Amino acid sequence: MFWFLFRTGASYGHHIKVRFMFRLKKNENVLLSGNVFLSGNFLLSGNVFLSGNVLLSGNVFLSGNVLLSGNVFLSGNVLLSEKVLLSGNVLLSRNFLLSGNVFLSGNVLLSRNFLLSGNVLLSGNVLLSGNVLLSGNVFLSGNVLLSEKVLLSGNVLLSRNFLLSGNVFLSVNVLLSRNFLLSGNVLLSGNVFLSGNVLLSEKVLLSGNVLLSRNVLLSGNVLLSGNVFLSGNVLLSGNVFLSRNVLLSEKVLLSGNVLLSRNFLLSGNKRSSLRKRSSLLNVLLSENVLHTGNVLLSENILLSGNVLLSRKVLLSLSLSLSLSLSGNCLILFTFKPK
Known part of the structure; x- marks a missing residue:
């Protein structure tokens, strides 16, 4: 039984105001419809159904199956457990714990x-x-x-x-579609699929199998590990580390300190414009590298393993810099140092 104001059961179409502590019998079902305003400290066990405009203020503990529909406002410390359905305009403020199946x-x-x-x-x-x-x-x-x-x-x-x-920390399998902005320190682990227009800024770690499609901007310190597929227009800036099997297609801009290791396929128009202030930086490409399309490589360049450079390739060096090619190399271009 309720301690105050009204008996247990259903109340339809009325404004119900409770301004002090009340309890129900353990596991008793509660159905309140209409405009419901509950303030103070609440402990409701069993199945709770609140419909209409619902205002719960103070410390609220709802256990069992909870259905809140209409305009719902929950303030204070709130614990909702088991199956929870909140529909309509929902405002949750202060500290909240929602466990079980939450909708x-x-x-x-x-x-x-x-x-x-x-x-x-x-x-x-x-x-x-x-x-x-x-x-x-x-x-x-x-x-x-x-x-x-x-x-x-x-x-x-x-x-x-x-x-x-x-x-931001996203773990296990992650699917991001449409337009995304992820800023701050971002960790994406497991199988990661990013599609649409994607902006990742500051420190970014992508691990596992990574698929990035459409227009992608990665800035700051970027670590991509596992099998990486980047398609569309791709801009990688800052310190960039790409490991294992990597596919970069269409227009690709890599800037900052860039390390590419293992097997790589870079297709389309690529520009490795590696700048820090007014000076150019370093590029390391190791193991099997295939570059197709128009490629511009500037500053200190180390190409090792099996290297194939095709179509128009421009190497921009100064007298104080060097080019090192090791392994089986096929160079299809005319090189004139400045």
């Missing part, structure tokens, strides 16, 4: 510190700010903004337009 649809605002675990589906316009931990199978769709420290683990699917800023 947030409509316009969703999550602020401060959040932990969402289990199977998580966020759809519509989603704003996540503060420290955010999403674990398990995570599906984010619509326009999504993730700011500050973000940890996404498990199988992660991000679709439509996304802004991920601050320190």
